[in-house]
Amino acid sequence: MGYRFMSNVSKRSGILIGMLAMVILPLLTVLNSFAAGPNLIANPSAETAGTPTSVPANWTQGGWGTNNSTYTWRTDGKDGARSLGINVASYSNGDAKWMSSPVTLKPNTQYKLSDWYISNVATSLELSYTSTTGAVSYAWLGDVTASNTWKEASATFTTPANVKTATFYHLISRVGSLQTDAYYLEDLSTPPTGTPPTVSITTPVNNATVSGTQTVSANASDSTGVAGVQFKVDGNNIGAEDTTAPYSASLNSTTLTNGSHSISAVARNTGGLTATATATVTVNNTTTPPPTGTNFIVNPSVETAANATTPASWSSNKWGTNTTQFSYLTTGHTGSRSVKVTTSGYVNGDAKWSFANVPVTPGKAYLFSNWYQSTADTELNAAVTMTNNSIQYFSLGTVPVSSTWKQSKAIFTAPTNAKSVTIYQALAKNGNVTTDDYSLTEYIPQGFNQGLVSITLDDGWRNQHTNAAPALDARNMDATFYLLTNTVTFPDYMTVAQMQSLKDRGHELDSHTISHPHLTQLSAANLTNELAGSQSQLRTWFGAAGVADDFASPYGEYNSNVLTEIKKYYRSHRSTDVGFNTKDTIDIYNIKVQNILSSTTAAQVNTWVQQAKNDKSWLVLVYHEVGSPLQDPTYGTSTTMFTSHLNAIQAAGIPVRTVGQAIAELVPQL
Secondary structure, eight states, rough: OOOOOOOOOOGGOOOOOOOOOOEEEOOOOOOOOOOOOOOOOSSTTSSSSSSSSSBTEEEEOOSSSSSSEEEEESSSSSSSSSSSEEEEEEEEEEOOOOEEEOOOTTTOOEEEEEEEEESOEEEEEEEEEEETTTTTEEEEEEOOOOOOEEEEEEEEEETTTTEEEEEEEEOOSSSEEEEEEEEEEEETTSOOOOOOOOEEEEEESSEEOOOOOOEEEEEEEEEEOOEEEEEEEETEEOOBBBBBEEEEEEEEGGOSEEEEEEEEEEEETTSSOOEEEEEEEEOOOOOOOOOOOOOSSTTTTTOSSSSSSBBBEEEEESSSSSSEEEESSOOOSSSTTTEEEEEEEEOOOOOEEOOOOOEOOOTTTEEEEEEEESSEEEEEEEEEETTTTTEEEEEEEEEEOOOEEEEEEEEEEETTTEEEEEEEEOOOOSSSEEEEEEEEEOOOOOOOOSSSEEEEEEEEEHHHHIIIIHHHHTOOOEEEEEEEOOOOOSTTTHHHHHHHHHHHHTOEEOOOOOOOOOOOGHHHHHHHHHHHHHHHHHHHHHOOOOOOOEEEOGGOOOOOOHHHHHHHHOEEEEEEEOOOBBBTOOOOEEEEEOOOOOOHHHHHHHHHHHHHHHHEEEEEEOHHHHHHOOOOOTTTTTTHHHHHHHHHHHHHHHOOHHHHHHHHHHHGOO
16 A cells, blocks of 8 residues: 555544655564664654653644543653653544654655554554645554564655655554654655764773672663663673663673773664773672681681670671660570570560671572571571672571571572671560571572573552563463452452453462451451452452462561461462572472562573573562552562563573472472
């Protein structure tokens, strides 16, 4: 079809549409065989605010007809922080579109128009001409198929002889959604100048000192679209080119000599033009942990005293509102000494004994253990000092009450940029805990037959159905959705029908309670209701087969009493305790995870995946909201970032299983 005119033209304020003397060639594929000329569209990526500041400059809303359409200036995009969104909730006729400001064109001249889009229905590229006499006419440039990931649409066309200006738009004319960005209009009769992309390295900063595994990241942008960023060290590639923003790679600096090295990021646009940013770093890997197999903790059994109240190389610490006494006892699990924490009048905070920080290597796993007896449940936590001297905290699990000496164990993997760590058993309630015989050694895991990844999504947010599920389906990845059952009428959460559609597509539906309470604070009756009631409701909606066999506790909270009740109804319990599940450490009633934050990069996910693949362990990822806007940005993930995580998993070639499938595969190997 050479051209097509708009239907229902009488509804366009009586505008007469005449036959246009032009040739329109719809080319809805990426055309990058030539360098791009200047972009003629103003504010092409809608990054600049207009007047009022709640709308983008040089763009207007241009819907008509009988339909219910909403327009949004979105805070996510293909090549920046903004894009143009349209949602059509009901439709009888007409269309909806964001329209560019008029562009002056030359007559009888060939141009190319392109943009990037995401949509769940077919849409169209079109334009409207204004002639030298003031007459307005419309031209169809091509139809565009639906795409749940960013895709380029482009078309070439030749202007009529009497053209003065044109307005361009990507429209939707049915119920559905459309997101567009990175518009580009160029004059094909003018030899292109070829503008390269822009790129800057964000981490590490220039002249930084790095050690261990270092994330290298960069910002890149281009009016025609960034095709990818290749990171290099001393001119050698760091992995493969990253083709999805945000751009990053993982550099193992231990493979380099100590001293000065050059980091570079080479950005490539869709026209093949490149730009390079560089930074100089100093590698310093002189801090080396003790040899493998030894206990890294100094004075691990607290037998050596610093004074009458404190063991050598140990310290006591409390925070919050509580009354706490620290004791250095003359009895112990072995030997003649141990340390004790006793808390009363507890309101908040915690108290603990901590050993002196131990140097660690980023990416390396360590086995921690100690012996304890307690009158209350306690928590194992790791306090990690980073290379910039900041401290990050990680929960390693809940330790149940024990009236006799009992051993606790946890696997800790040092994160990127970790320098040293101390691990402690914290008391965060009234009671006491006595500890002795600490150990921290390098951990060599016992692997399963193969490494596995499970993708889990908590709470049943509606954007998981809208944004996460299509990305998973496109890659043939099945995920586990831990669902609440009293939120199905809330606008931000999935309906029963949407949950059913996930099940029909092969995803696993499991329980996350009825109302997302703090389980450790409930009465016995309410705890039973939240556990049994949510399972019963899910199985009423979706049948018992393969539904609500597994459970994830809200906030990752649990104690010995909660676990006892969970075991009455569910095959497994997934916590939010950080770690990997290996053959020698797996506990199906405390499945360890890696928690996804808004700051979690594809490079970090790739690091976790490679560890699971190499160790033949089970990696469980925990997501919450996917998309924007987010109710809780800390734990939310943009659609673009979620997609980049899935791409990293897919590129690694590691099997993806639901939680139920993984348990069925791994438990027989124990």
